[in-house]
Amino acid sequence: MSPLASARAILDQESRDFYRDALGLLDDAKLPYLVGGAYAFARYTGIERHTKDFDIFIRKSDFPLASRVLAGAGYETDLTFPHWLGKAFKGEHFIDLIFSAGNGVAEVDDLWFEYAVPGTVLDMDVKLIPAEEMIWSKGLIMERERFDGADVAHVIHAVGDSLDWQRLIDRYGKYWRALYCHIIMYGFIYPSKRSKIPRWVMDEMAKRVDAEMRRGDDDADKTCYGTIISRQQYLIDIDLWGYKDARLQPNGKMNAEQIAHWTAGIDQDGSK
Template sequence: MRELEAGGIPFLVGGAYAFERYTGIGRHTKDFDLFLHPRDVERALAVLAAVGCETELSFPHWLAKARCGDDVVDLIFSSGNGVALVDDDWFRDSVAERVLDVPVRLIPAEEMIWSKSFVMERERYDGADVAHVLRACADTLDWPRLLRRFDAHWRVLLHHLVIFGFIYPCERTRVPAAVMRELMGRLDAELTRPARERACQGTLISRAQYLVDVEYWNYTDPRLAPQGNMTSEERARWTAGISEDGPRTTEQPAPKAA
C-alpha cells in the first residue's frame, strides 16, 4: 500500500478488511483486495513489479494480481460479470480507516453490496455477506445511490432485500418503506409486460450455471457489448477460468426421449 501511495496511485481497500470494518465479522483470507480505477491498473502493476512482485493481468475486464513473496494482492477494477465497474464515485464516497497501521480508504458499503449481490455461483453465494452489510449499515446507506447503482438490474437488489426481511424479521423495517414501494411498483408494472429481447440474465449472477442457456438455447448474453461491458474474447477467457477454480460440471440439454 505504501508503494502505491508513493507512486501516486489511488486505491481503496475492500475484501475481508472492509467487510470486518462494516459488519464486525472477521475472516481469514489468502488475498488482499485493493480496488483501483481502470485507468490506474497498468501503473499500479508497474509500481509493484518494480519492487519485486510478480504481476499479471489475470482477466483483462476486471482483475489483476501481484504476488509479493507469500502475499497475494488482488487489484480489482470491475467485477467478473463486468457490471460493477470502479469509477470516481467509489473514491468520492469511500470511508477513512487504518489497515495494517496505514491510513487508507475503504470501498463504500453501497458498492460492497452492489458488487457482492451478483455473486450466486454453485460454489459461492455472497448473499449472507449482503445481508450482514445491510444489517450493519441499513440506517446510514445512501439508498438513492444504491438504487442508481443497480439501475436496470434492480430485481437483484429486490431479491436481496426480500431475503433480508426473511433472515431478520425484526430488522426488516430498517429498509426504507419508500425503497420497497419503489421496487415493488416496478415489479408490478412488469407483471404483464415481458421483455422483448430473448436474454438470459443468469450469466450476470453465475458464469457457469447459465452457459447452457446461451450456448444451446439461443438466449443472448447480457454481459456482452453493447448491452454489457465485456467482449467475446473476455467472456471466453472468463469462462475458461472456471476450471482453474475447481472441477466444472458440464451442463447441456438432456437428449430427448425417443
C-alpha cells in the same frame, strides 16, 4: 480488539510486511486505491474473516502505473483477467488489483472514491470501499459454490439505516431485480430489523415489478441475465437454448473474447 486491529494478531509477520510494503509503494506513487475484502467487511459488520486474500480496488486506467510501481520493487504482476482483475506476487504472497467485477458490471469509478470511508488497516491509514459498492458487487455473485447473499444481509443489518439507498438503486440500474431479491430475503432473515430498509425502497421495487407484470413478456428480447450472477450455471442457456448472453455488448459490458477468457478460468480457479 477491533476487527481491523486484530489483523496484527492473525497475520504472520511476513504476510503483514508484504501487504504493508505493497500499500506503501502505492502511497509513494500517489496512486489512488481502496481496501476492500475482509477488511472492509469487518469495518461495516464486525465480522472477521481470516483469509489470505487482500483486495485493492483501483481504477482500470491506473492498473498500468500500479503494475510498473510494483514490478519496479520486485513484484511479479499479472493482468489475470483484463476486463476486471490483476494480481501482484512476491513469493507465496499476492494482492488482487480489482477494477471491475467478473461480470463487467461493478466497475470502479470516481464514485467509489468519493464515498470511500477512512479506516486503519495493518496500522496504516487507508480508505475503504463504500458499503453501497460492496452490496452492489457482492449482490451480483450467485454461483453454485459462492453466494454472497449472507454478506449483503449482514451489511444491511449493520448499516442499512445509514445507506444511501437511492445511490444503491442507481448502481444496480437495470439489474435492480437482483437488489430486490436481496432486500426481500433480508426481511425474511431479520423480521425484527426490517425497518433497516426504508419503506419507500420496498414500495419503489414493488411498483417496478407491478409495471413489468402489466407489460407482460418481452418476446422480442430472448436474453438470459443469469450470466450476470453466475459465469457457469447459465452457460447451457446460451450454448444450447438460444438465449443471448446479457454480459455481451451492447447489452452488457463484455466482448466475446473477454467472456471466453472468463469462462475458461472456471477450470483454473472455480467461479470466483
